Amino acid sequence: xxxxxxxxxxxxxxxxxxxxxxxxxxxxxxxxxxxxxxxxxxxxxxxxxxxxxxxxxxxxxxxxxxxxxxxxxxxxxxxxxxxxxxxxxxxxxxxxxxxxxxxxxxxxxxxxxxxxxxxxxxxxxxxxxxxxxxxxxxxxxxxxxxxxxxxxxxxxxxxxxxxxxxxxxxxxxxxxxxxxxxxxxxxxxxxxxxxxxxxxxxxxxxxxxxxxxxxxxxxxxxxxxxxxxxxxxxxxxxxxxxxxxxxxxxxxxxxxxxxxxxxxxxxxxxxxxxxxxxxxxxxxxxxxxxxxxxxxxxxxxxxxxxxxxxxxxxxxxxxxxxxxxxxxxxxxxxxxxxxxxxxxxxxxxxxxxxxxxxxxxxxxx
Numbered sequence: 275x276x277x278x279x280x281x282x283x284x285x286x287x288x289x290x291x292x293x294x295x296x297x298x299x300x301x302x303x304x305x306x307x308x309x310x311x312x313x314x315x316x317x318x319x320x321x322x323x324x325x326x327x328x329x330x331x332x333x334x335x336x337x338x339x340x341x342x343x344x345x346x347x348x349x350x351x352x353x354x355x356x357x358x359x360x361x362x363x364x365x366x367x368x369x370x371x372x373x374x375x376x377x378x379x380x381x382x383x384x385x386x387x388x389x390x391x392x393x394x395x396x397x398x399x400x401x402x403x404x405x406x407x408x409x410x411x412x413x414x415x416x417x418x419x420x421x422x423x424x425x426x427x428x429x430x431x432x433x434x435x436x437x438x439x440x441x442x443x444x445x446x447x448x449x450x451x452x453x454x455x456x457x458x459x460x461x462x463x464x465x466x467x468x469x470x471x472x473x474x475x476x477x478x479x480x481x482x483x484x485x486x487x488x489x490x491x492x493x494x495x496x497x498x499x500x501x502x503x504x505x506x507x508x509x510x511x512x513x514x515x516x517x518x519x520x521x522x523x524x525x526x527x528x529x530x531x532x533x534x535x536x537x538x539x540x541x542x543x544x545x546x547x548x549x550x551x552x553x554x555x556x557x558x559x560x561x562x563x564x565x566x567x568x569x570x571x572x573x574x575x576x577x578x579x580x581x582x583x584x585x586x587x588x589x590x591x592x593x594x595x596x597x598x599x600x601x602x603x604x605x606x607x608x609x610x611x612x613x614x615x616x617x618x619x620x621x622x623x624x625x626x627x628x629x630x631x632x633x634x635x636x637x638x639x
Contacts, residue, residue: 287361304618305615306617307365308327308328308367308613309368310326311327312325313338324597325342329360329364329365329376331364335358337357341598342598345387359389360378362381363379370375371388372411372457374386374512376516377423380545399567403405406423406425407424407444409424424458427439438473441460443461446486448488449490450488451490454615455469456471457508460481462482466508480500481498485497488545493529498583501524501545505548505567515566515567518567521554521556523553525553526550526614527551528550530547530595530626532612533595533596533597535597535609538625540559540561540626542625544562546562549612551590553583553589556575573628580621582632588613589616593612595611595613595625606622610626611623613622621633
């Protein structure tokens with residue numbers, strides 16, 4: 275009822291709100307995954323934007339934030355975000371060569387979605403059950419998509435019948451450097467596998483992994499369940515530095531080198547740093563040198579900065595960086611931006627900055 279009344283008030287206020295692409299709050303639902311993709315949501319000639327796509331298996335849909343416009347992409351009926359229906363329970367997302375792929379373990383399919391987010395289509399039927407969780411997409415020598423998919427402790431290459439068993443259940447799967455290897459977390463170890471699924475490198479971590487981020491080139495950062503984050507060299511696999519014990523476990527980590535261009539500085543001028551989202555509602559920036567992490571970190575307590583309940587901030591999903599060409603005065607005014615994605619809320623800030631701005635949260639009324 276509250277949202278309906280607000281919708282009527284907005285409609286009565288005239289067309290100027292439509293021109294500003296106003297969207298009612300509380301529309302996101304529970305987020306499971308998020309991915310960055312180049313997009314053209316309004317099919318404008320010669321226009322290419324940067325978008326963040328969010329999956330919601332409970333609503334059976336995707337929603338999209340246009341980072342270039344600093345607004346959620348609108349549905350044909352204005353004031354509500356575009357609701358992209360995909361299968362039954364869209365969960366994990368993957369992007370390859372600017373194509374968005376969506377895993378629906380209930381429908382046993384991977385869907386592909388166009389850059390203007392119209393007509394999602396089944397791409398691959400999967401001979402798996404609902405335990406399928408992680409996947410990456412690549413293009414083979416025949417120029418057709420192939421998929422690495424995890425199910426329990428098994429990685430499968432589809433199409434085909436190649437599988438490999440890891441020692442324990444797989445919790446993370448990502449492309450390694452230049453998409454020429456796979457990074458796999460199984461138990462408390464990080465593995466680098468070649469594309470034929472022959473295990474080639476193992477790095478014991480001593481604790482289970484809560485989050486993995488890598489820059490696709492040289493570095494990875496892993497949040498461990500012992501309240502530390504490790505910085506890892508990818509070739510060969512080795513630990514470069516470990517943070518001091520944090521006040522709480524980290525739920526998401528960010529490497530500025532994962533975004534093209536020159537990173538913003540943080541922490542009084544440091545250009546080498548990690549972004550960390552703690553489960554107690556803090557965003558921290560940890561600078562490092564070849565001698566390890568510095569204790570001169572920057573920090574913001576998000577609940578205090580935004581007046582949101584700490585309950586909303588208990589489950590970080592991802593820290594995503596984007597680079598925006600020609601940022602306008604209507605947004606943060608910076609080209610490199612960081613999105614803080616939680617199960618029930620979304621924030622953004624300039625990369626390396628502690629001025630957090632709220633975008634949306636679950637409607638809890």
